[in-house]
Amino acid sequence: MALIASIALLVTEHKSPRLDALRSSLSVLVDPVKYLVDTPIVALKNAKESVSAYSVLKEENKKLREDQFITKSRLLKFDALEKENIHLRALLENSFKLGEQVLIAELLSIKMVPYEHIVVVNKGTRFGVHPQQPVLDTNGVVGQVFRALPFSSEIMLITDLNHAIPVQVNRNGLLTIAVGSGQINRLNLPFLPNNADIRPGDLLITSGLGGIFPPGYPVGIVDNFTPESTKPFPTITATPKAMLDRNRELMIVWSKSSPVLLNAPPIQKSPPAPVKPSNE
Amino acid sequence: MNNYYKFGRIITTIIMAMALRIAPWPDFIEIFNPDWVLLALIYWTIAIPERVGIFHAWVFGLLTDVLTGRAFGQHALAYSIVSYVCIKLHKRLRPFPLIQQELFIFLFLLLSQLLLFWVKNLETPGQLSATFWLPVVSGTLCWPVVYKSLRFIRLLHSSK
Numbered sequence: 457m458a459l460i461a462s463i464a465l466l467v468t469e470h471k472s473p474r475l476d477a478l479r480s481s482l483s484v485l486v487d488p489v490k491y492l493v494d495t496p497i498v499a500l501k502n503a504k505e506s507v508s509a510y511s512v513l514k515e516e517n518k519k520l521r522e523d524q525f526i527t528k529s530r531l532l533k534f535d536a537l538e539k540e541n542i543h544l545r546a547l548l549e550n551s552f553k554l555g556e557q558v559l560i561a562e563l564l565s566i567k568m569v570p571y572e573h574i575v576v577v578n579k580g581t582r583f584g585v586h587p588q589q590p591v592l593d594t595n596g597v598v599g600q601v602f603r604a605l606p607f608s609s610e611i612m613l614i615t616d617l618n619h620a621i622p623v624q625v626n627r628n629g630l631l632t633i634a635v636g637s638g639q640i641n642r643l644n645l646p647f648l649p650n651n652a653d654i655r656p657g658d659l660l661i662t663s664g665l666g667g668i669f670p671p672g673y674p675v676g677i678v679d680n681f682t683p684e685s686t687k688p689f690p691t692i693t694a695t696p697k698a699m700l701d702r703n704r705e706l707m708i709v710w711s712k713s714s715p716v717l718l719n720a721p722p723i724q725k726s727p728p729a730p731v732k733p734s735n736e
Numbered sequence: 737m738n739n740y741y742k743f744g745r746i747i748t749t750i751i752m753a754m755a756l757r758i759a760p761w762p763d764f765i766e767i768f769n770p771d772w773v774l775l776a777l778i779y780w781t782i783a784i785p786e787r788v789g790i791f792h793a794w795v796f797g798l799l800t801d802v803l804t805g806r807a808f809g810q811h812a813l814a815y816s817i818v819s820y821v822c823i824k825l826h827k828r829l830r831p832f833p834l835i836q837q838e839l840f841i842f843l844f845l846l847l848s849q850l851l852l853f854w855v856k857n858l859e860t861p862g863q864l865s866a867t868f869w870l871p872v873v874s875g876t877l878c879w880p881v882v883y884k885s886l887r888f889i890r891l892l893h894s895s896k
Contacts, residue, residue, distance in 0.1 A: 461794065465809030466855060475808050486754070486803045493755045566758040568804045570766050571868070603805060610805050 480581070483605040490566050490576060490608060497565040557710040558592075559583060563703065564608065573613035573640065574602060577706060580609045585708055588668050592707045596674040596697030597621065597662060601708065609708075613700050614675065615640055623675050624663040628653055631663055634675060634694060640701050643676050645692040650683045652690070660694055670709065745889055746788060750776050750796055754803055767867045770875030772882075773800050774848055777815055778841065779886045781822040782829050793819035807859060814851040818844050834880050842876040 465475070561577035568574050579585055581604045589601040591611050599619065602612040612619050619636040623645075630653060634643040648654060658678040664671025676694035683690045753772035761769055773796060780788040797812030804811075821844065822829070829840060849872050 461809075461812070463809070463813065465798075465812065466807060479802055479808065482799060482802045486799050489751060489754045489803060490758065492751075493759050497760070565760045567760045567766060568758060569806070570769070571865070574805060 479603075480605050484607065487605065487607045490564055491578075493566050494564040558707040559585070559710075561585075561591075561609075561706050561708050563706060568610070571617075571638070573599075573616035573619075573636065573638070573700075575599075575611050575613065576608050577611060577708075578608055579708065580605045580607050582606055584710075585609050590669045590673075590709045592673060592709055593698045593703045593705070595699060596676070597669060598698045598700060598703075598706055600668060611706070613640075614696060614698075615643060615700060621669060621675060622663045622665040623660040625654055625678075626659040626661050626674075630654060631665070634660060637693070641695055643694040643696060645678075645694060646689055648690065648692060650685070650688070650690050652692075654678060654692060655681055659697075743787070746780055749780075749886060749889060752776075754800065757800070758803060768870050768874040770871045770878050771845065771848065773811075774815060774818060774845065775841075775875055775878065775882045776886065777819055778822055778844055779882060781819045782826045783887070783890055785823045785826045788819075789823065790816045790819050807855060810852055810855040813855070814848040817851065818848050821847070834883065837883070838876050838879050841879045842872065845872040845875045 559579060561579040561583075564576045564578055566576055568576065585601055585604045587601050587604055591598045591600060597614060599611050599613040599616070601609050603610040613636070614621050614634070615636040615638070617636050617638040621634050622631070623634045624631045630648075632645050632648050632652075634645055637644050643660075645654075645660075656678050660675045660678065662669040662671055662673045662675055674697045676696045678692060678694045680693045681690060682692075750773060753776040756772040757769070759769075777788070777793050777796060781793065793815040794812045797815035798809070800806075800811040800815070801808055825840070829837060832840075846869075849869060853868065
């Protein structure tokens, strides 16, 4: 009986996404286990923070304030640049999509399976998260939502073996695809010819071609380019910009033109809708 | 009433096993992290086969699938087959000394891992390294600990 049932389940899941409802209802049962594992680790971190010396905290506070000052002044400039960009694009009769909405999600300290770079965050479909949403941190692209459950969602990192992300070299606009290597600090670029114009130190940004990741976000930095004279493709590797194994806060992004209404009040930031250029 | 109480103990141990399964170990320990849920299930099916059966194994397997984000039914399949073998052999396994039991546990874990390997390979062939088999060895080495602690828990509530 059990045998037939499990094989039937395996086949059904392989063929259709109809079992997602069953999975999300069962996940309500097991999600407490995820939070159970996460709790002592968070408690430990909090305890560490509360006993750390006053001077250390003061120092950190000062540094953060300076950082914020710098970023804010940069943002001022960014606003002006953005306006200018919209204007220039309007002149070129090009469209410009803005209005990205982000949701801050916190990583749960659990490891689902070895060999796969999938992490779990504490925001799920109850916050409007849906599969294939891009996930960022403050340094760059982290990955995409792989499966959204009611109280948590699974995020596949860009370094997972099954993950590929369309990128472009920031210096010259060369388009290619960065494939995960299975190692947390490495991406492979397997689809470039031996004479490609790419060199160590080049910044890779998302090209926006796949339709999942919004264009222009930093992905990684090329750190090795070895032409292989005997093979058609060279060995090119890159280091991800995002701190994949260290960050606790991640941003889930809605990049669709119509922003989703969040039904719970999370920390959110929706940039003021820009004046749409009259080009449509 | 007492039966429900006992069943609560079983569920508690399995939830703890699930927690151990997804605990964030450092990387070099993580590749050794054995299948705690299966170890706990093997113990309970050998110790009280009249109460924990294939159906329970199947349900816990399904929950493990959801917990670890695997394709639906692969742990359910592996766990129910292993528990079937355990129930068939429980009379023979019980009087064995621990060392001899470990030999069988090794085979059970290998069987389960083999089934998981098979399903995984149907999905995405050729991605697994040899370290995939390490949890079988570490699980075997962990068996005495699991056996002693679960036996302690079982006898604790039967004396009440």
